[in-house]
Amino acid sequence: MAATLKDATAIVGIGQTPFAKRLPASEKELACRAILAALADAGIAPGEVDAFASYTMEETDEVEVAKAIGAGDVTFFSKVGYGGGGSCATVGHLAAAIATGQATVGVAWRSRKRGSGPRPWKNTAVQLPTPGQWTRPFGLLRPADEIGMLARRYMHEYGATRDHLFNVAMACRNRANENPAAMMYERPLTREMYMTSRMISDPLCLFDNCLETDGALACVVVSAERARDCRHKPVYVHSAAQGLPSQHHGMVNYWNDDPLSGPAWTAARHLWKQADFGPADVDVAQIYDAFTPLIPLSLEGYGFCGRGEGAAFTEGGALEIGGRLPINTGGGGLSEAYVHGFNLINEGVKQLRGTSTAQVPDAATCLVTAGEGVPTSAILLRA
C-alpha cells in the first residue's frame, strides 16, 4: 500500500491582513503580519516553523520571511509556478513534506500589492518571445483578453450567456456583502449594474474581473497528530492535486485539441481518485474566480456537472447559500480580495470551523481550487 496524504495533515491556523486598494505597508511587512497572525491563530510559536511554501510570483522569499518572523531551522521550502495556479499546491507541498517527515510546522503564504502596484501585463518585454510573439502584437495583452477568447467560444458552443456570468458575479458579491473584511462589503451588485457596466474585453465586462487588491494571507499546516493539540478544530487536508494537462499552453490554451478542457480536469482526476468522497458530497466550494467564466469551466472540470453544463448549473441560485453548491463564501477574488486565490484557502478553513460570515450549515467538506487557465492545483478539506 502506497503512502497517502489523506487526512495525514491539517490546517490549524489562518491569518490575513486587511484588504484594500492601497495599503502603506510593503509586501514583506504584509507577509510577516499574515504569517504571524496565522501562527497566533494556531497557538504555535514562530520558532517552531521549519517549512515554507509560496508562489514563484511571491516576491518576499523564505529567507526574508524566516529571519523576520524568527523561524527556527528550516528543512523544507518550496515555490509553485503559474501565478494563481499555485495557491492550493502550496498547502499540498507542505502536507507532503510533513506527512513524509521532512518538516513539522509549515507556513504557506501570499502577499501582494496588486491594487497599488503596476499591472503585470504592462511589462510586455519579458513576455514577447514565447508565447507572447503569437498573441501580444495583435493586441491580446491582458489576462482578461486571453480568457475572454475562451469565454466567447464557450458561450458559442454551449449557449452560455452573460446572465450566466452574472449569476457567478452576483453569488460572489452577495457573500462579500456579508463579509466585513471584503473589499465589496456593503456594496451590492444589481443585474442592471452588471449589464450596463463598461466592457473590459468583450464579452467580459468590469464585473467579470477580479479586484485589484493589496493584502496578504497565510495558513499553518501540521501533522494530524499535532493538530489535536492546537487552538482550533483541525481542518484536514483530505486530498491534494496539481494539474498540467498534455499539450497545455497556459492562459492561451488555444492550440490544444480541446481548449475548453483545462487544467481543472487533470487536477480533478487525481483529487477524486485520492478521496473518500465525490463531487456530490462537497458541502461548499471555493473556486478560483479571477474571471467569472472560470467558474462554469471549473464546475465541469471538477465533476459537479457534465461538459457544457457549467453555465446552466449557475441558474436558480445554485451558487448561493442554500443552493446546490454554495461557492466563494467570503466573496472570492471577484468581491472579497484578489490575492492569487489564497483567500479561498482560508475561507475554506473558516467554513469547516463553522466561523464563516456566510456559514453553510454543518459544512464538513470543502473543495478549494487554484487558477483555471494555467497549470493548477486543488485541495479537498474536511472537518
Next chain:
Amino acid sequence: MTTAPGADELQLLLPVPDEDGAPFWEYAARGELRVQACTSCGRLRFPPRPCCPHCGSFESEWRLMSGRGRIWSYVLPHPPLLPAYAAQAPYNVILVELSDAPHIRLAGNLVASADAPLDSVDPSRLRIGAQVQVVFTETGGMTVPRWIPGKS
C-alpha cells in the same frame, strides 16, 4: 497628471521571435504563411518547438498553408490598454482556425485591408465560423499576418 505617450509607446508591439519561432516570421516577411511540421511523422505543430510531441523527432520543415481559415473566437478589448492599442480600441482580436489544419489556431486581427487600422472592421460583422483570408503588413521592420473577410 497625464503624460503624452512617447512615439515608441504609440507603436504596436512587435513580435520578438525566439529560436523556434524565427522561421515563421522569416516566411511571413516573404508573404508566406507556413506552419512547422514534423518531417518524420508529418504532424503539424503550433506554437513551434524543438521536437515533435508525437514521435520525438527533432527534424522539421515549414509547410505552406493556403491562408484560408475561420474565426474560432474573438474578443473586443477596451481600455485600460497600452497606449498604441488604446488609441484604436475597441479593436478586435480573432483566433483563426486554419482550413488546412483545423487545430492550428492563429491569433490576429480582422481588418478591412492589410494596412488598415485594427478597428477598421465593424464589430457587428465579427462572427464565429466566418471565413477569413490571410494578408501581410509590414510594421516597424517586422511583417505580421492579418486577416481580411474571406469569400463565403
